[in-house]
Amino acid sequence: MLKRYGAFFNFFRIVFDFFVITAIWIAVYYIRFESGLFNLSKGSSGFRYHLSLLPPIAGLCLLVFIGSGIYRSQRIQHFSVRLWLLLKTSIITGLLVSVFFYYLRETPYSRMLLIIFTLALFAGLTASHLLSLFVLRYYRKKGYNQRHYAVIGTGARAQQIVRDLRRMEWTGLQCSFFVEEDFPPNPAHLLGIPVYGPIESITDLVKTRDIDEVYVALNGHRPAKLGTILETLQSFGITIRLLPDWGGLISLNRPTVVPIGEQLLFSVDDSPLVGINIIIKEVFDRLAALLLIGLLSMPMLVIAVLIKLTSRGPVLYRQTRIGMDQVEFNILKFRTMKKDAEMKNGPQWAERDDSRCTPVGSFLRKTSLDELPQLFNVLKGDMSLVGPRPERPFFVKKFSENHRRYMLRHKVKSGMTGWAQIHGLRGNTSLRKRLAYDLYYVKNWSFMLDLWILLRAPIRLARAQNAY
DSSP: OHHHHHHHHHHHHHHHHHHHHHHHHHHHHIIIIISSSSOOTTOOOOHHHHHHTHHHHHHHHHHHHHHHTTTSOOTTSOHHHHHHHHHHHHHHHHHHHHHHHHHHOSSOOOHHHHHHHHHHHHHHHHHHHHHHHHHHHHHHHTTOSOEEEEEEOOSHHHHHHHHHHHHOGGGOEEEEEEEOSSOOSSOEEETTEEEEOSGGGHHHHHHHHTOOEEEEOOOSOOOTTHHHHHHHHHHTTOEEEEOOOOTTOOOOSOOEEEEETTEEEEEOOSOSOOTHHHHHHHHHHHHHHHHHHHHHHHHHHHHHHHHHHHSSSOSEEEEEEEOGGGOEEEEEEEOOBOTTTTTTTOSOOOOTTOTTBOHHHHHHHHHTGGGTTHHHHHHHTSOEEESSOOBOHHHHHHHHHHOTTGGGGGGSOOEEEOTTGGGTOOSSSOHHHHHHHHHHHHHTOOHHHHHHHHHHHHHHHHTOSSOO
16 A cells, blocks of 8 residues: 555656756746846747757656656655755756757757756755655654564664664654564563564564564574575565674675675775765865855954953964874864863863853854864864864763774764754763764765755754853
8 A cells, every 4th residue: 555655656746846847947948048147149949949848858857867766765864865866867867958959959059058957957856855855754743654664683773773763753664563583471562562473473473564664683693594584575575674783893884785606795984985075075175164264254353353352362272183083183263261271170071151261252152153263174174064073182082982983983074063063962962962973974974965964054053052
């Protein structure tokens, strides 16, 4: 039943996108030829001819959309992943439309119109898919469009995946039951969910529980019969999702699967920032930092004068922090505390209404304006605009002793803001939660995720409760 509803919804999305393409194709004609924004020395082919090209253009666009996979279910993926896919799809579509006009040859077509069409297509697709996403998430929170899953295993990873999916209520994923090999003689519950056993009983349970997916999260040993059980479940049309037991290893990035003969080799990257990704992030950081320094130079000058007039000491405060690959660097901030504020008690977290702060410094901390000089750290290459916030050596040593995965944050550049910060985890908040968000960013880095964080940062800053 769910698959039939899914097919109907996808058909509706395709039809809706057809109307989006139609509106864009008409709009770009008026923008290019009727708005007065562009030179018309070469004239135009006329609106009727432009409109007559809509069917092949729309057909070509929809074929590319379907082929690129933008209508596939992405229930548990973050929207930034889909945004990157939409951008690539729009560029490919624009290139193919250009090829179409190259071979059409009847009338030379405006290159500027094709550029506008590609940009408008990306904007239109983004709006269309955001709308469908909001509609789906709204109905899923209301209890509609649900998918039910079972979990093989009851260990820490099995329980964690259930907790994570419960927090992501917009996915519409509901756990129906666990199955375990060492099943107690009496009925049991875990996290309020029934536990059944032995494992082979799952083939009968899925028939009566309307299960769509099965998550395999076994620790250590794996029963030899599991392969046969999974094959049977697949024959029922059930999606199988494996949670590998990596032991002490942590997958920092999406593992790549390499076939070696009849075996599958999982290759785990050290960092998502490899190859062209490094260049993209570095170039964007430096150019954006240079632009922001130019735009914010006057406000920074005003802040510097206020600091100098209201308290003794330097305008800038330099502090040693730990960055990428555990390399130390001096972070720059506007001084917000009285001179030698840590001489008495040593390093400690800033607190609300901290007596060590100057009047101007308190305001700068609450608005995060004290961090503006870090743009020079970004320009120098010590930091990035987006990444896990860098900590002082004292705290890095302390945190790494208590949290085994803490040092994995240093596989990417530290940032002025990050995934944890836009979710309200700033200052003296839960270290465990901040670490979880930082590791999510490290594992799932993409350029579109960076842009998403930068767009969200000002909104989160306006609502900040832990900045002091």
